[in-house]
Amino acid sequence: MSFRFTCKDGRAQLVVGPNNHLVDLEKASGGKFSSEPIDAFHRWDEVRQFAATVTDTGVPCDVNELDAPSPWPTQVFGIGLNYRTHAEESGMPIPTAPLTFTKFSSSVAHGNADVPIYGGSVDWEVELVVVMASGGRDIAKENAWNHVAGICVGQDISDRALQFATTPPQFNLGKSRKNYSPFGPWLVDAQEVPNKDALHMTCTLNGEVVQDTVTDDLIFSVSDIISYLSGIVQLLPGDVIFTGTPGGVGFSRKPPITLKPGDVLVSTLDGIGTTTNTCVQP
Numbered sequence: 001m002s003f004r005f006t007c008k009d010g011r012a013q014l015v016v017g018p019n020n021h022l023v024d025l026e027k028a029s030g031g032k033f034s035s036e037p038i039d040a041f042h043r044w045d046e047v048r049q050f051a052a053t054v055t056d057t058g059v060p061c062d063v064n065e066l067d068a069p070s071p072w073p074t075q076v077f078g079i080g081l082n083y084r085t086h087a088e089e090s091g092m093p094i095p096t097a098p099l100t101f102t103k104f105s106s107s108v109a110h111g112n113a114d115v116p117i118y119g120g121s122v123d124w125e126v127e128l129v130v131v132m133a134s135g136g137r138d139i140a141k142e143n144a145w146n147h148v149a150g151i152c153v154g155q156d157i158s159d160r161a162l163q164f165a166t167t168p169p170q171f172n173l174g175k176s177r178k179n180y181s182p183f184g185p186w187l188v189d190a191q192e193v194p195n196k197d198a199l200h201m202t203c204t205l206n207g208e209v210v211q212d213t214v215t216d217d218l219i220f221s222v223s224d225i226i227s228y229l230s231g232i233v234q235l236l237p238g239d240v241i242f243t244g245t246p247g248g249v250g251f252s253r254k255p256p257i258t259l260k261p262g263d264v265l266v267s268t269l270d271g272i273g274t275t276t277n278t279c280v281q282p
C-alpha cells in the first residue's frame, strides 16, 4: 500500500494498513525522525524509505481526532477559477496565469473539521490539495512533482459576501475564517499515485452530488502552479496549495445555495481519501 502521512496531537504519523492505523514516526524510528511534521517534509525522501521498512501494524485511530496533515504551514495558496466549468459558471474570463490568493494558516483545519457558518453566503469548493516537501525557487515544470510530499482532498470554504465586499475584490479574508481550510485525512505520497494528474473528485451536499470532475480538467496543472509560484516566491516544506475548484459551487446556482448549520459536505478524491465536514453555528 502507498506511503501515507498525517498528524495527531501535533505529532507526525504514518498511516498503515487497510484499517488506517497510526504509527508514530518519532517512536517507530527510535528518534531518527522527530515528532515535528515539518521535519518530515524537510526529509521526505528519507521518511518514504523508512516507511517502506515499517512492520508495526499501528494503533486504531478516529479520523475525527487527526490534525491536518500539515498543521501549521508557513504559506497556504489558493488558485481561483482553475477549472473551465467554474470560470464559466462564475461569468469570469479564463485566467491567463494562475489566479492566486492566500488562505491564512490560522484557517487550516483537519479534514473532518466542523465549518462555522458566518452569515448567509458561505459556499463549498472541493479541491485537490498538495503539500510541499522540499520546496524551493524556480522549480521547473518537469521537476515539480518531485518537490511535492503528498496529495489529499480539501475544501476551500468561502464567505462570498466577505470575498466580494470590496472593489476590486480581495479573496484572502473571505477564505480564511476559522476552519475554512480543512484538508486530509492524510497525504498519499505523490510518487506513489500513478494517475495523479487525472483523479476523479466529487463533493456531495447532504448526500446529493454537487461537484464531479476529473482533475485533468485543471486549466493550470499542479506542475504549472508550482513552477509559476516558485518563480515568484520561495515554496517551503509543508506549504499547502489548494489547486482550484470545478463547477458546481453554490453561489453560481439559480437560485444560489448557501451552506447552513446542519449541512454535511463529503469530499472525495478517488484512491486518496474522503473528508466529511459538518456545518455548525459559530
Ligand code: ZN
Residues within 6 Å of the ligand: 078, 079, 080, 125, 127, 156, 242, 244, 245
Ligand atoms: Zn478555491
